[in-house]
Amino acid sequence: MSLSLPGEPADARSLTDVVVQLQAALDGRSSWFAPVRSAIVFVVDGLGARNLSQRAAYARTLTAAGGRRAVARTVFPSTTAAALTSLLTGADPGEHGIVGYRVRVPGTDVVSNQLTGWQDDGLDPMTWQRSEPLLQRWQAIQRPAFVVSRARYRGTGFSVATMRGADFIGVDDLRERALTAAALAGQHPGSLIYLYAPELDTIGHRHGWQSDQWAAQLEMLDGVVRSFSAALGPGVGAVVTADHGMVDVPRHRQVLLEDGDALVDGVRQIAGEPRMLHVYAEDGASDAVLAAWREAEASRSWVMSRDEAIAAGLFGRTTDAVRPRIGDVIVAARAGIAYYDDRLADKAPQRMIGQHGSLTDEERAVPLIKLGALAAL
Numbered sequence: 001m002s003l004s005l006p007g008e009p010a011d012a013r014s015l016t017d018v019v020v021q022l023q024a025a026l027d028g029r030s031s032w033f034a035p036v037r038s039a040i041v042f043v044v045d046g047l048g049a050r051n052l053s054q055r056a057a058y059a060r061t062l063t064a065a066g067g068r069r070a071v072a073r074t075v076f077p078s079t080t081a082a083a084l085t086s087l088l089t090g091a092d093p094g095e096h097g098i099v100g101y102r103v104r105v106p107g108t109d110v111v112s113n114q115l116t117g118w119q120d121d122g123l124d125p126m127t128w129q130r131s132e133p134l135l136q137r138w139q140a141i142q143r144p145a146f147v148v149s150r151a152r153y154r155g156t157g158f159s160v161a162t163m164r165g166a167d168f169i170g171v172d173d174l175r176e177r178a179l180t181a182a183a184l185a186g187q188h189p190g191s192l193i194y195l196y197a198p199e200l201d202t203i204g205h206r207h208g209w210q211s212d213q214w215a216a217q218l219e220m221l222d223g224v225v226r227s228f229s230a231a232l233g234p235g236v237g238a239v240v241t242a243d244h245g246m247v248d249v250p251r252h253r254q255v256l257l258e259d260g261d262a263l264v265d266g267v268r269q270i271a272g273e274p275r276m277l278h279v280y281a282e283d284g285a286s287d288a289v290l291a292a293w294r295e296a297e298a299s300r301s302w303v304m305s306r307d308e309a310i311a312a313g314l315f316g317r318t319t320d321a322v323r324p325r326i327g328d329v330i331v332a333a334r335a336g337i338a339y340y341d342d343r344l345a346d347k348a349p350q351r352m353i354g355q356h357g358s359l360t361d362e363e364r365a366v367p368l369i370k371l372g373a374l375a376a377l
Contacts, residue, residue: 005302005312006359013072015366016086016316018241019134019192025237025374026143026190034376037235038185040193042178042228042371043087044221045080046201046354048245049365051209058219061226062240066369074244076314076332077101077276078356078363080201081114081158083243088162088194089131092316096131098161099315099325101357102271104280106324111271118157125161130321135194136165144191148181150198163194174199174221178228186233195238197221201246204354208248211353229371237374242366246354247275249338254350256342262292264343271327274338274349276357278327286328293329300335302359314359332358 013032022039024030033039049071056063075086075093077100085091085098093099098114105112105121112121118128135145147163151170159168169184171177174197181195200217207213225240232238254274257264264270266285272278281289286305294303309330310318318326331339338355356363 005314006361008073013368015072015074015083015241015243016090016092018072018239018368019087019194020090022192022239023134023138026192033237033239033370033374036237036373037189038191038193038237039374040181040185040195040232040236040238041087042181042195042225042238042240043084043197044200044240044242044367045196045198046204046209046244046246046356047218047221047242047367048209048362049367050362051245052218052367055209055215055218058215059222061222061229062367062369065229065240065371065375066367070367070369072241072366072368074242074364074366075316076359076364077272078244078358079273079276080243085129085131085162087243088133088135089129090134091131092318094310094315094318094322096129097322097325098129099322100271100276100278101273103278103325104269104271104327109269111269115158116156118161123157125157125164129161130319133162133164135163135192138192139165144188146181146184146188146191146193147196148177148184148193149196150177153196166194175224175227178224179231182228182231182233182236182238185236185238197224201354204246205352206354208250208353209246210248214354225371232372234373236372238371239374240367240369240371244356245363245365246356247336247358247360247362248353249274249336249355250353251350253337255337255339257339258342263296264341265289265292270341273355273357274340274352275333275355275363277329277331277339279329279331281328290329293331297331300333300337302330302332302334304330306330334358334360
């Protein structure tokens with residue numbers, strides 16, 4: 001059947017290629033960026049291009065430096081674990097294997113959180129994530145590579161899986177973090193630096209991107225970007241981007257899955273996240289599960305089988321090793337809704353307002369704003 005999936009702009013730039021192009025810019029051969037002496041990718045978690053444009057009054061520095069074409073497309077699922085892994089490996093989720101926020105470990109009933117569950121779930125960050133990190137590759141050719149992030153992310157399973165090979169600098173204050181990255185770029189010619197800011201995403205999940213709290217955090221971030229840009233030395237370029245955008249889903253728009261619901265018949269595990277479910281069926285039940293979800297939810301979500309999602313290229317090139325990590329049924333919200341398994345004891349996730357993971361432009365369009373020496377092209 002036709003899935004009527006949203007099309008990609010013909011000239012869309014992929015988040016997956018950003019660090020690859022920065023490495024090329026450091027060697028003077030990028031098709032996106034001007035040649036630079038050192039390069040910084042500044043990732044603002046949760047800052048969608050649509051969110052930014054609709055709150056432009058709170059982000060005058062970012063807005064002035066950007067413009068209509070300063071946009072890239074993040075991966076599917078449009079979620080931190082998958083997107084940052086693609087950014088930092090240059091590979092599609094179907095290749096690197098981080099295909100969502102929560103996924104079932106094949107052959108088990110373990111549903112693993114791909115940001116925080118590595119050690120508890122017995123996942124080896126050296127092998128579960130299947131692609132070589134770009135920062136490790138950069139260090140291997142004797143080029144400086146740094147990660148500047150919150151100190152608590154040092155040595156986590158996700159950090160090892162995606163950022164190994166780089167020198168990790170832990171700085172908790174956002175302004176100090178950004179200025180540290182700018183200073184490192186000046187002190188280490190030829191360096192590639194990953195700068196990460198999760199603060200806006202945290203506010204968005206808690207209060208929603210349309211809240212006063214989100215606007216205030218964006219305004220503070222914009223001031224940090226202004227100081228950061230002014231601190232970039234000669235020949236140092238930076239690009240501000242994000243892993244995903246956000247959609248606000250108030251509680252009355254939540255879809256709660258309960259015992260006795262036809263949508264959980266034949267279902268062994270529900271993973272993914274509220275706007276992009278991986279539904280894992282009991283043996284032999286995948287067709288019935290797909291039919292039930294399609295009948296009930298096709299008017300407000302894209303509902304497809306694993307094979308259909310892979311054939312449509314949603315996960316990019318997908319290897320045989322990664323296929324079984326993907327749900328038997330994929331449910332990607334099209335309307336402003338979010339799905340929750342209400343049978344679970346932990347109701348805390350249901351308090352989140354800002355959501356992401358699906359295929360809408362609000363979730364997949366992210367900024368690609370050039371600063372410093374990168375702004376020359």
